[in-house]
Amino acid sequence: MRVSTIGLVHNAGDLQRGSSLEQIDRARLAAHFADRGEHDLATAPRGRVVEVHGEVREMRLVPGATPHVDAIVCDGTGEVVARFGGRARPDGLRPGSHVLLLGEIHDVDGAATMVEPVVEESPASLEAP
Amino acid sequence: MAEPAVGTPVETQPGAAPPETARVPLSASLIKRALVGRPLPSAAEQHQRLGKPTGLAVFASDAISSTAYATEEILLVLVPVAGMAALDDLIPIAIIVSILLVLVCSSYIQTIHAYPNGGGSYVVSRENLGVTPSLVAAASLLVDYVLTAAVSVSAGVAAITSAFPELFDYRVEICLGFIVLMTVANLRGLKESGRLFAGPTYIYILSLTALIGIGLFRTMTGSLEPMPVNEASLEELTNNGSLLGPVTVLLLLRAFSSGAVALTGVEAISNGVPAFRKPESRNASQTLVAMGAILGTAFLGISVLAHKLQPTVSEDETLLSIMGAAVFGEGSVPYYVLQFSTFAILILAANTAFADFPRVASVVSADGFLPRQLSNRGDRLVFSNGILALGAVSAVLVVAFKGDTSALIPLYAVGVFTGFTLSQAGMVRHHLRLREPRYRLRITINVLGAIATFIVLLVVVVSKFTIGAWIPAALIPIIAVIFLRIRKHYRRVASSLRMPEDYRPVATRHTVVVLVGSVHKGTIDALTYARSLRPDQLIAVSVAMDDAAYDRIVSDWERNEIDVELRVVHSPYRDLTNPLLHLLDEIDKGEPGHLVTVVVPEFVVNHWWETALHNQSAMVLRARLRRRPNTIITSVPLQIAPA
Incomplete structure (x- = not known):
């Protein structure tokens, strides 16, 4: 009987990649978003318009003098902050949703950031992960 | 995010409201007060100390109880091989055991004066022989006291169920009842338990005195003839004569080592010297002398009486019962008083364990070899945790052995005589080191005592190895290793806490993270509290399991x-x-001076069972966060109004 048949691991690759939830999740996203769009988040170039895909890992509602909403999008290879000014939450952005972002990536406070990118539902989200 | 856990340990409770929180433990507090009494201030410690009569009842009941079976133990070794001729060997063996008793008592009197803070064999070994022997002594003592408590109670209850066979099916419950009684009585204080249990101890001493006195008087005056041989019992013991044979040196050694069980409990007073009124050493040593005199006289007296009366020992009736029936008359009031006080003293031997185990454990714990809690005094100035630990472990033994702990009896002597041997060897080193007046005489006593008790130890281990003596022989070293592991842990903690001279904590940044399941009064309270910490960054965090939770x-x-x-x-x-x-890893990025305070709003419910109705996931979170460096966990309680 293979170990996977009793639900311990899916395959030997799982063991090689590690077994923490974070590692498993990264592997899940990397497998899911592989070959989607022009670039993955780890290699997406800075300073020119790119199309990237990923899953919204976190939403941040930041109040204060310059309120904004950040969506942290991750594709298993890296992550990008999609930043939107004001208090309004862009449609389609919620934790767990799969999105396509179109815009320029710049480094802001050490984090890859897209300011006001175009957001679409990722075609990848139509397929089962 | 899941609802915060309720009823889990709270690290800090800012804004806790006393009326609601005080209501929860009230009933528990009332029960505790009813059982153990009002708490005693530390200043009352002197008043809780024992005088000599109570001290004798508390610390000597174990030793004195051995008179109920020591002579019989000698005969049960000899009679199967030597038949009734065994009674001729009884007196010489009893005399040798009595001499050993004198040697051991003399040694412990010296110990009491040399080490007035108690701890007996453990402290003597620690001061004179080194760490390892002292841990062996401590393990021996603690194992011995656990066995004393379990075996004494079981033996006493066995005597009761022999008299009232209809109670046999309830023996475990009765044993547990006595253990609970001893535990509670001892939690109330040494003085109270001493007073409570002194009566039966002294009644037993008086009954025994009457048995020996009247018995010897009647045999000497000729009003009581030697008893006829009980052929049935003798045939049963000798297996119809097939076991009869020559009395060898090994047999005599076995008989001697069986009789030496009379010495069990002699060390008890030396362990508990600080429990006596001032001057502690003097009072303790005088009590030890009294105990030795009573024990020696009773043991020798019973042996002489047995020699005169020539009773046939039996596996069905105790020697004391046989001789009591002969001297007082079967069914007479004195006979029943002797029988019942024997039951009582056998059970009360456990009380010595309850007096000494917590004291020895506290001394060992103070040295860092046992959990620190064992050295804390409770409400009634006794070492409550030690008492509870002994009660629990002995109860487990009683349940595990279904109230029949006769299998544990061979285990006894190993611990006792290991302690005796180490203690006396330690005293030899002590005298050699200090060379006080008459030290040569003292050394001679201790050397003889150490050799004799070591011989008993060897005989017990060899002759009873297969029937249980291997258990303490294996268990004692294991416990000693556990002691060392515990101390290693405490040392590691101390090393972690040690503050270098130039130590300056670095706190460059402080982020407060408030965990939010939903928006309610508790959330707003937690955020208000978080703001009051004036952090560099304040973040509320929620974990969304689905879209609906996120939208809400x-x-x-x-x-x-x-x-x-x-x-x-x-x-x-x-x-x-x-x-x-x-998320926390992202926030502090592993910066050494970045403190993260995680604030958890927490419901405080009114009844213990209500805690089960709330999600316990925050408890798991807390356990994980405790291991995270530079992370502080704070609970903000929200008291739920009673229905």
Whole structure:
């Protein structure tokens, strides 16, 4: 009987990649978003318009003098902050949703950031992960 | 995010409201007060100390109880081989055991004066022989006291169920009842338990005195003839004569070592010297002398009486019962008083264990070899945790052996005589070191005592190895190793806490993270508290398990216009802890001076069973966060109004 048949691991690759939830999740996203769009988040170039895909890992509602909403999008290879000014939450952005972002990536406070990118539902989200 | 756990340990409770929180433990407090009495101030410690009569009842009941079976133990070794001729060997063996008793008592009197803070064999070994022997002594003593408590109670209850066979099916419950009684009585204080149990101890001493006195008087005056041989019992013991044979040296050694069980409990007073009134050493040593005199006289007296009366020992009736029936008359009031006081003293031998185990454990614990809690005095100035630990372990033994702990009896002597041998060897080193007046005489006593008790130890281990003596022989070293591991842990903790001279804690940044399940009064209280910490960064964090949860928290947040950054984290595996830990890692980025305070709003419910109705996931989170460096966990309690 293979170990996977009793639900311990899916395959030997799982063991090689590690077994923490974070590692498993990264592997899940990397497998899911592989070959989607022009670039993955780890290699997406800075300073020119790119199309990237990923899953919204976190939403941040930041109040204060310059309120904004950040969506942290991750594709298993890296992550990008999609930043939107004001208090309004862009449609389609919620934790767990799969999105396509179109815009320029710049480094802001050490984090890859897209300011006001175009957001679409990722075609990848139509397929089962 | 999941609802915070309730009823879990609270690290800090800012704003706790006394009326509600005080209500929860009230009933428990009342029960505790009813059982153990009002708490005693530390200043009352002197008043809790024991005088000599009570001290004798508390610390000598174990030793004196051995008179109920020591002579019989000698005969049960000799009679199967030597038949009734065994009675001729009884007196010489009893005399040798009595000499050994004198040697051991003399040694412990010296110990009491040399080490007035108690701890007996453990302290003597620690001061003179080194750490390892002292731990062997401590393990021996503690194992011995656990066995004393379990075996004494079981033996006493066995005597009761022999008299009243209809109670046999309830023997475990009766044993547990006595253990609970001893535990509670001892939690009330040494003085109270001493007073409570002194009566039966002294009645037993008086009954025994009457048996020996009247018995010897009647045999000498000729009004009581030697008893006829009980052929049935003799045939049973000798297996119809097939076991009869020559009396060898080994047989005599076995008989001697069986009789030496009379010495069990002699060390008890030396362990508990500080329990006596001032001058502690003097009072303790005088009590030890009294105990030795009573024990020696009773043991020798019973042996001489047995020699005169020539009773046939039996596996069905105790020697004391046989001789009591002959001297007082079967069914007479004195006979029943002797029988019942024998039951009582056998059970009360456990009380010595309850007096000494916590004291020895406290001394060992103070040295860092046992959990520190064992050295704390409770409400009634006794070492409550030690008493509870002994009660629990002995109860487990009684249940495990179904109230028949006769299998544990061979285990006894190993611990006792290991302690005796180490103690006396330690005293030899002590005298050699200090060379006080008459030290040569003292050394001679201790050397003889150490050799004799070591011989008994060897004989017991060899002759009873297969029937149980291997257990303490294996267990004692294991316990000693556990002691060392515990101390290693405490040393590691101390080393971690040690503050270098130039130590300056670095706190460059402080982020407060408030965990939010939903927006309610407790959330607002927690955020208010978090703001009061004046952090560099304040973040509210929620873990969204689904879209509906995300929509609810965000819309509630916006509707209440909460002016705090809200982060809603996706949890693809419906897990609370890992997304939060990941988030915290992102926040502090492992910066050494970056403190993160995690604030958890917490419901405080009114009844213990209500805690089960709330999610316990925050408890798991707390356990994980405790291991995270530079992370402080704070609970903000929200008291739920009673129905």
